[in-house]
Amino acid sequence: MANNGQGEQNQPAKHQEVGHKSLLQSDALYQYILETSVYPREPEPMKELRELTAKHPWWVGNLMTTSADEGQFLNMLLKLINAKNTMEIGVYTGYSLLATALAIPDDGKILAMDINRENYELGLPVIEKAGVAHKIDFREGPALPVLDQMIEDGKYHGTFDFVFVDADKDNYINYHKRLIDLVKIGGVIGYDNTLWNGSVVAPPDAPLRKYVRYYRDFVIELNKALAADPRIEICMLPVGDGVTLCRRIS
Template sequence: MPWFSVSKEVAVGTAMLGVAFATGVLAGKKYPSIFFGASKSSKAVIGKDSLLWQYILDHSLREHPLLKKLRLLTLDHPWGRMMVSCDQAQLMANLAKLIKAKKVIEIGVFTGYNTLNMALILPDNGRVVACDINEDYVNIGKPLWKEAGVEHKIDLRIKRASETLDELLADGEAETYDFAFIDADKESYNEYYEKCLCLVRKGGIIAIDNVLWHGKVLNPRKDDLATQSIHFLNEKLLRDTRVNISMIPIGDGVTFAFKL
């Protein structure tokens, strides 16, 4: 049924359900794990061990075979939990395709799962500027970039991301990128955001990962600089008139900022 055919009763009922849920949250009530995850340490808002999350993957994930291969390799790594969730990566790829992206910035590569994810959907002359400081992790994914035939689209920069972003700006690439993904050291999130905002064109998208930070943003400790940084940017984005935003409870939370 198209959205404009929804009955008034359904619309009102849905609105009331939303109000009841929000009221419960504000009142401190507890809800089943399908809303907040199977455990406090779970990365997914819908618990990754839950049958419902598996149902979502079974009925929506269209993962390229080499992406799946890299995901499984990454999950075997001691730090595998740092990898972006596969459903979130697919959403970002779909958004990038929707805006006909040709140039992408990725801040935080790890093993290169999302780098491959983006490179696969870009045209042959597309480019992913992939920023990281640890080439050992990236070397896990590099052979699969080559096997997928997209290695030529990936411009890997092994240095501090802020330096790479400054270089892109100095080279006159302001407002020429279509999509940016920020998923690196949390203390630098605001700096990355501001520089990406300069590099991304109007109508482009900046995706900011880990904005829920395992729930720590609800009560940031003064000595927790990572959480403080994420919370600061979350507060700032809410009031930033340069962008429209949506914060999505997928993975560990992602905010999409659409540049105006």
């Protein structure tokens, strides 16, 4: 987990007070998870895509991509819920997309949206080689109008088994307003980065990167809104940068 800049070493951690143990007490423990459980079982195409993304010319190359442990988690989750009809908002080079495509059945579908096609096309040859590209319907452009169109259309209500949201954090609330209609009852929406680099608990004067500071309040508002939404059950997991699972119940 990212350091939240609070000098937490000097304070007794909350989880110790209540007798629980945080899973990620150190980088070494995270490395242990990766080396023991994740990397040895990472499908070859995901490894290839991860390595290709690490060489991405953007400085954000590695920051943007889903981590290998979260990819493994998504892959497992999708199998557990037997997801078939899925959606992804925020594709980048496609690591979480590939984790999804490998998990769903051969006739499963992923409606994948991103404003940038170039990055998707960078990873596409790996996805094609893995034999799962036929499951993907990629749409270039902002996701919100596509969601609005689907709502207006009527026939997509309650049709998605799983939606992974990993794009512009200032729109998550807007996505949620639409996705709650589009996901089926019993289906799951996963919102990524809900711990936002640990910044959700950073004091006001903490030295945060500009983009972390900018989106922080949106993430905090989202977390409050999800916790107060009676139409869903929620579970916030400290995987990757935090992922909140929302199961639609009404």
